[in-house]
Amino acid sequence: MFQPIAPRESAVDACAAALRRAILAGELEVGDRLPAERRLAEAFGVNRMTLRGALGQLAAAGLLDVRQGRGHAVRDFRHEGGPDLLPGLSELAATPSERAAIVDDLLRVRRHLARAVLEKLAERSRVDCAPVRRAIDAFAEVVDADSAAVGEADLAVVRAVAGATGSAVLQLCSNPIERAVREMPWLRAVIYASPEHNLVGWRALLAWMEGERSMESIDRIVGLLASRDEAAVARVGEMA
Amino acid sequence: MFQPIAPRESAVDACAAALRRAILAGELEVGDRLPAERRLAEAFGVNRMTLRGALGQLAAAGLLDVRQGRGHAVRDFRHEGGPDLLPGLSELAATPSERAAIVDDLLRVRRHLARAVLEKLAERSRVDCAPVRRAIDAFAEVVDADSAAVGEADLAVVRAVAGATGSAVLQLCSNPIERAVREMPWLRAVIYASPEHNLVGWRALLAWMEGERSMESIDRIVGLLASRDEAAVARVGEMA
DNA sequence: ATGGTTCATTGGTTCGACCAATTTGTCAAC
DNA sequence: GTTGACAAATTGGTCGAACCAATGAACCAT
CATH class of the missing domain: 1.20.120.530 (GntR ligand-binding domain-like)
Incomplete structure (x- = not known):
């Protein structure tokens, strides 16, 4: 009869979902660099640490190529992504x-x-x-x-x-x-x-x-x- | 002749690898709860934020079930993990x-x-x-x-x-x-x-x-x- | 043109603080 | 004994600021 209620989505997951959607929708070209973490965090209205959690998830999934000093580059999800x-x-x-x-x-x-x-x-x-x-x-x-x-x-x-x-x-x-x-x-x-x-x-x-x-x-x-x-x-x- | 050198592994990735290995090796039973973030960070000798990056990766991969107030529980990677x-x-x-x-x-x-x-x-x-x-x-x-x-x-x-x-x-x-x-x-x-x-x-x-x-x-x-x-x-x- | 230096940019890490959800313990009321 | 309310402890979630480290562009001396 009753089912467990789904926990509210965290800010990290929300940011990750937004970024993932933009990548899948092709709004970000392959090779494009994301805005710097500080700017992107400001745009999302969250702390930089929160945003970093989202970026870390996408990077771990292979959707982003991230290197210190250079930024986050969008990778080809058709080559790196999973089902x-x-x-x-x-x-x-x-x-x-x-x-x-x-x-x-x-x-x-x-x-x-x-x-x-x-x-x-x-x-x-x-x-x-x-x-x-x-x-x-x-x-x-x-x-x-x-x-x-x-x-x-x-x-x-x-x-x-x-x-x-x-x-x-x-x-x-x-x-x-x-x-x-x-x-x-x-x-x-x-x-x-x-x-x-x-x-x-x-x-x-x-x-x-x-x-x-x-x-x-x-x-x-x-x-x-x-x-x-x-x-x-x-x-x-x-x-x- | 020469190949690009691999960037050094970050502390986040190192922690994630250690935790993942422990889970795959069965050192952590399914359903077990990990030590609290503050304690685990101290054990790894890293900051809590750094450890959270690692935990976030494992959680995103489905290896951990994490809920506020309760902690991180180990899930069955044979059921949730990927190739x-x-x-x-x-x-x-x-x-x-x-x-x-x-x-x-x-x-x-x-x-x-x-x-x-x-x-x-x-x-x-x-x-x-x-x-x-x-x-x-x-x-x-x-x-x-x-x-x-x-x-x-x-x-x-x-x-x-x-x-x-x-x-x-x-x-x-x-x-x-x-x-x-x-x-x-x-x-x-x-x-x-x-x-x-x-x-x-x-x-x-x-x-x-x-x-x-x-x-x-x-x-x-x-x-x-x-x-x-x-x-x-x-x-x-x-x-x- | 080459190599070295400086410097602004950007990600990586740390610290400390506070908020919010959950669990546990306690106790009064029935 | 059971129930419900409540407080406290525990734990994850978020925040802000600061500093470290790698990168790359601009500049300069050779």
């Missing part, structure tokens, strides 16, 4: 077709990553399916609840499947993708439009995991995911 | 077999991401191959130079291919993977052990891009990548 930029980028997408293109590509990556996970599972002789089964059962419990609960349960399933590979690499690579998917509210709405449909997909995957996990049958599972994603992309196109 | 953690994680891998496993999985993800890129290229009716051709020609020029130049030219080719898709999503998703690969010195050495072998792979890809780009032929190109990666993994295993 965590996609939510912000999608908010700048004006037309539904642009959004649909983003969704199409993001789900495509997600699907191919899933293929990597399945391939890894197929190579392993023994796989612990119990956590996955538990997560899917929990998903079935909340299939009629609000979309927030559905999304949470779905994420738990994804994590369980990734964890079943026993590979930290596959988990770490899928985390930013999953987070990007879930930080786009309209995409989440589309993906969980009919949770019971997601459930049958999960059950098919579980059956595959508990079976012989042959390489040849991977295509069939991925095909299921592809049709699911295709429907989601179509729904985004209809949102207009 | 940018892999270099640090690989340095903690003691045995060669552990490293080989990381390489195997990382190159697997990279390969499947490449498949996504090829699939996207195959769907596009017209693809601008000129930048890719230029990048590959530049790669051929430095094939006998030092490994740093080879790596740089190789990255340029990867970026050109990703850029040819016209999809920001595919670029952003591949960036962290490529960066992770290149931030592991021993992995870089293995990948560019015989640059002329990489070159023939690139030329095959270019020929495919300039051809009809059929979906069926994607398997052949990915197969080339798979054999290339398999050799790299074998080399890592031999490093002992």
Whole structure:
């Protein structure tokens, strides 16, 4: 019924968001130098230390090239940025077709990553399916609840499947993708439009995991995911 | 002959690296609360503002859950972290077999991401191959130079291919993977052990891009990548 | 043209202070 | 015993000012 309230955004995060948006929107050309910290802090109406927190975040994300005595230079986020930029980028997408293109590509990556996970599972002789089964059962419990609960349960399933590979690499690579998917509210709405449909997909995957996990049958599972994603992309196109 | 010297690591980055290492090494349990900022700053021998810069980076990366009045809690990096953690994680891998496993999985993800890129290229009716051709020609020029130049030219080719898709999503998703690969010195050495072998792979890809780009032929190109990666993994295993 | 010097600019770090959210302890009221 | 109100301690968030250190441009002597 009640959900934890989100803590107010700090001044540091607000400054970081403003700068990030300006970079993603192309208002700052690649190679451009930001105003000096003292001036920029004054422009934002915050202390220089507060602004430095924001600049530090962008620099750590690879969006800024900062060197003492020279200033902060804008780097090419298409070369240095990660998928965590996609939510912000999608908010700048004006037309539904642009959004649909983003969704199409993001789900495509997600699907191919899933293929990597399945391939890894197929190579392993023994796989612990119990956590996955538990997560899917929990998903079935909340299939009629609000979309927030559905999304949470779905994420738990994804994590369980990734964890079943026993590979930290596959988990770490899928985390930013999953987070990007879930930080786009309209995409989440589309993906969980009919949770019971997601459930049958999960059950098919579980059956595959508990079976012989042959390489040849991977295509069939991925095909299921592809049709699911295709429907989601179509729904985004209809949102207009 | 001469290469630009790397700027000295700042105190903020040093603190961030120390904290990150402690988290990755499991010295801090998930849910544990870090010492208060004032105490931690004293322990590191830096000012509280400096330490806050480091904590802000880790929090922005999702490794810490920070709330006013409560402190900094360690989150599960397997659930929240990204592929940018892999270099640090690989340095903690003691045995060669552990490293080989990381390489195997990382190159697997990279390969499947490449498949996504090829699939996207195959769907596009017209693809601008000129930048890719230029990048590959530049790669051929430095094939006998030092490994740093080879790596740089190789990255340029990867970026050109990703850029040819016209999809920001595919670029952003591949960036962290490529960066992770290149931030592991021993992995870089293995990948560019015989640059002329990489070159023939690139030329095959270019020929495919300039051809009809059929979906069926994607398997052949990915197969080339798979054999290339398999050799790299074998080399890592031999490093002992 | 070359190399050295000076100097303004800019980021990096430090210190001290205060504000704000959270937790904990205390105690009165029921 | 439970509840609620309240105060105190703890902790992160912000601020202001000062100084250190790297950079680059201007200038000058050779």
